[in-house]
Amino acid sequence: SLSGKTAVITGSNSGIGLGIARALAEQGASVVLNSFTDRDEDHALAAEISRDHGVEVRYIAADMADGQACRDLIRQSGACDILVNNAGIQVVSPIDEFPVDAWNRVIAINMNSAFHTTAAALPLMRKAGWGRVVNVASAHGLRASPFKSAYVTAKHGVVGMTKVVALETAREAITANAICPGYVLTPLVEAQIPDTAREYGISEDEAIEKVILLKQPSKEFVTVEQIAGIALFLCSDAAAQVTGTTISADGGWTSQ
Template sequence: MAVDYGIQGHVAVITGSTSGIGQALAGALAEQGVNVILNGFGDPAQIEHDRRKLQERTNASILYHGADMTKPEEITDLIDYAVREFGRLDILVNNAGIQHVAPVDEFPPEKWDALIAVILSSTFHASRAAIPIMKAQGRGRIVNIASAHGLVASAFKAPYVAAKFGVVGFTKGLGVELARTGITANAICPGYVKTPLIEKQIGDQAIARGIPEDRVMEDVILAAQPNKQFVEYGHLAGMLLYLVSDMGASATGAALSIDGGWTAT
């Protein structure tokens, strides 16, 4: 039976939503009648194709803004674009992410800068721009897609872990700061989801560790998750819909694990 989350007509901005987790979350919100602004890199023709198909399938208004998550002024314009087009902003999902796997002593400094910019700093810049809009409305939902790596560490991913820990800490600070404004801020911390990013990591980890890819899958990737299964997009979408609805009004400043038991061990 379909669930009505009471968010039809709301407006959402989702960073990094032209593929993977972000694209799946955009679809889940659009199916509830939420108007969505997509963001991310990729082939322009494919992005337009996906945007049009999602709009046709859901009958929500789906727009695209190509803000670069390393450029604060473009991030601010992405948030302002929601107000220019729809007159409001109800939901911000900070999802954009990149990855590079290497030992710290071999980690290129420019990769560190890029990881921090895309994962952590963009979350700050987008939230900073969105909060005044949400305060004026008396309601808003900020959902940051962190990671199990925002709670525990793995080898060869220290910069990614640092960025995701930062996202979790920033979320907690926001939750406390905004507790009486009608705005909630929460972090979803997934385990491994078989996204294009994770598929690339399998190859990178194989090189970094000097082992075959099938052993990376068994001994490295899913070794962390007691249930030995990838997290599905629908599991993340269910948590998102709860958090952005009125049912999630008392959840704020939380880091919510969806990781097959990984961080329980």
Template sequence: MGDLSEKCALVTGAANGIGLAVAQGLSAQGVRVLLADIDEARGQAEARNLPNALFQKGDMASREDCRALVARAEKEWGRLDILVNNAGLQHVSPIEEFPEDRWEHLIRVMLIGPFLLTRYALPLMYARKWGRILNISSLHGLVASPYKSAYISAKHGLMGLTKTAALEGADKGVTVNAVCPSYVRTPLVEKQIADQARVHGLSEAEVVEKIMLAPAAVKRLLEPSEVAAYVTFLCSEAAGGITGSAQVMDCGWTAR
């Protein structure tokens, strides 16, 4: 896939789940990684376990924190080659009951935050005529489900940002793609199981069987390491012709 050992990356939501797996996968390829998360204790601990890794606390809902993260990468390494917008959260509620502040917060974290980080990172990538931006979207960036209006709106918006940034960056050596997995075994999904059980009046086992896995051809949750492996490939030279795309890894969810 080519040598990534001289590259520098910023990964958000990197204290656990997909973000941590991505940070680990890139680090294994020799990439210097700045992990960002609101969970400072866990993030610091995970960064200490990786070679050439740093941690900085960051809230993707904060413009100042987004700017500071890119500035930290530039200060430490003088460059930023890879940006992985992964930080996310979920809230399950009917629209008529959805807390308005909560709705806005999800949009800030999962759409406005990636826009800001992309805005601040692109000049560094353009200067070197090389860059990779990976937006961790979701199956729900392509299709909808009930009771997740904020998450689905943010992820659909992220698809638009992905395509626009890809068109703008193509002649400057920057590719921008979205990875769209189905349900992944993460703390976010584990919490969703309980929330979905409450909203639908089902047991947690029934939520997994009847809601999460029912439309899938492959009846299992994805593992964070599987998503991380795909992200690492998309950062490589071998993926240089892939941009503006929704890379679907959904266990056959959308094949029907």
């Protein structure tokens, strides 16, 4: 059980982050949900998860594109035994046309945020004598695809950062690992379907089959629940010596 632990999950009002938050709450952890919005429905979502699992769930708005806001999120959480760096966005464009603003945003949200939250969370983990850093990277942290230069750069960076954090905490009861999913059907991927179709000049159905799942030999999307299961494993005692590594859930993508 994770009761007594506080988990902070960045970018968790949707998709994979929300799935991980629900799974951690189910195991008894107190949960901090986050995104950049501060809507009634964000706070209602926290109340719903709290009711479902009988644990404390707070929603704290913070923009993961802003380094100080990342650090403030951890400070406001008060404790952070489990840090899940999940917030992420995708922008698809050839590198010579890649808008500079979009590049900076992808790098800030997908990579720099994990630096800031980890820097703020490690002292809290050390004080508690236990900690887990779970970075939601990607198969694109290990392999590349055209038109995703900022995303591939950021995710490779996160995989590298994960290894350094593992080494700096190696003698403590703290681990740092990265989950590397292939394609999971979430709003992030749904939004890429029209972009991909346009980029390749094909229909949306063809974009799914021939481009998006091209590299995923299983030809099946990964599920949010499967990713949440890996996060729970990384938080368990069985994973105490699993540190500085990646766990892929990609239907065979990175075996190629």
